Amino acid sequence: MNLVLVGTSHRLAPVEVRERVALDLDGAAELARRLADGGEAVCLSTCNRTELYLAHQDPDLAERLAGAALAEGEIELYRLRDEAAALHLFRVAAGLDSLVPGEGEILGQVRAAYESGACGPVLDRLFRQALHAGKKVRAETAIGESPASVSSAAAALAQQVFGELDGCRVLLVGAGDVSELAARSLAARGASISAVTSRTQERAEALAARFGGQAVAFDNIEGELARADVVVSSTSDPGYVLNAERMPERKGRPLFVIDLAVPRDVEPAVADLDDCYLYDVDDLQAVVSESLSGRWREAARAESMVAHEAGRFRDWQASLDVVPAIASLRERAESIRSGELAKAAGRLDGLSESERRTVESLTTQIVNKLLHVPIVRLKEAAATEGSGYVDAARHLFGLGEDEDAAPGRKSRK
């Protein structure tokens, strides 16, 4: 059984091409079922890629079928087989083929594709191992931990100050899109957007309503400042909106101030106040840059992990060839053993039941011990040296010739 991958991604095609072959989950499941036709197929379709994985006896035919399904000739496709295809999927699941390395969404998308696909033993094993590789990379490297945008960096820094953000009160100063983006990041991590203030009261009320907070008058935020744990400021005011004199004493309670405005809203002297931590856009951008370079560093480590997983898959795939040969070998040995015992039945009539069981056990053990080393060697060789050993074993033991050979033997008698 060969593994075939045909697909396109952001590395090969711009969005206007990708959108022509993009499918929703139901569409991907339907295509997988149609392509499988009694075999195995999975369609992975996300905003960055559409890929078809097929396990088929005839890889050329599988490639043609998958290519036709993805409008071959009209768009550029990549084609990979066996270990290379497995490595590709493992890299995808680990987020190594994503625009931002280590992004977390892809693992869920791979799982959804797997669950809606038409899987048999090969694709089942492939996708389970891909999910395992993706989780392992995220658990053992820091590839997915660091933020990849200014708003997520702000939220991650707030967590570095407060730990869990559940119960943390956030004050939004300014009710524009930038404030809203930062608020979403903070709220997604459990923070409560308790108050919104803006020069335009209606906008403050609208944004506060979206997050379940309350709108407060711009000139009356001292009380909210005292209660807040996080302040996000993003107004178009040309001067400082928050200055050191306006900040209440914290008495050991940390205050994390995020200034997303240009020109800046928060007087730099606020950073010098005890228990106040001030980050402006440049600081956050520096954190994002460092975090992305960190992700690339971690990606290098992750590559060796997924390569190892791909090697394991290759070994497993090779071992599939050897399974029927081993089963035939065991069957042949058992038929010889039981046949010879049956022939000797007349001479063993005088044995008691217990002695008979001893003879059965003894002959079984002799056969098992004789077969043990050849079977172990066959498995090892299948993983490292391909099918040559399996063919040799079939030839030496006459495996697969049973049906032809058996009548011949009988006729000679």
Place this chain on the structure above:
Amino acid sequence: MAELLFWPALLAYGEAAFAYAGDARHPGSLGRLGTWGVRVGWLVQTALLVAQAARADGFPWDTWAGSLNLFVWLVVGAYLIWGCRPRYRLLGLVVMPLAALLLAVSYAAGGVAGSGKSGYSTLFLVLHVGLLLAGFAGLTLAAALAALYLWQERQLKRRSSTVLRFRAPSLVTLESLVARTVAFSLPVLTLGMAAGFARLRHGSDLDPLIVLTVLTWAVYGAFLALRFGVGWRGRRAAYTALIGFALVIALQLSLQTGHFA
């Protein structure tokens, strides 16, 4: 036998220290190696202490070097409670080199070899030395947490772009852990001191070591009163915990010339 167990324990602690240093640069599998170093080292040191106890006639750690050996075991044991979690691995950078160094000092000063017959009753020493050292171990851990807090606070204040790289615990978590560790350790220290005072003969002089111990107790007592009474937090609280620890170090050093001399 006991001496033979010393080397693997020291090796494991040293390995953990190096692994944690490597983990700070590249978080991942090195951190797990460090954690295993701590676990293995602590188990081997436990076996070392058991071997010493089995061989000794009385309390086996009634010398300064012996008490240092026991102290290291208590510190690493306290660290094991939560230090093996990935977010607290940075603590290992402080605790494990210290543990390895002190264990080596203990060995050099004869703390790993067996001691002769103790001049004190075993029960008294278990209560007095054991509780005092357990208290000191907790306060050492609190100091390591306070140091980590100050480092993290400085990173955030300076708006360091690498602040997220080290995956350290949050400021609030560290601050709370310092307070809770001191709150747990001080009563243990108090009981150890009470056992010591109970042995003081009526009218005997207070030696400087006792005064230093009482001063240490007062610093940590003030820390707890301010922290839980008036909500004293942040940098000042962390510095106070470190000042208290400086007194603990002074006490440990004075023990050699005082009580154990």
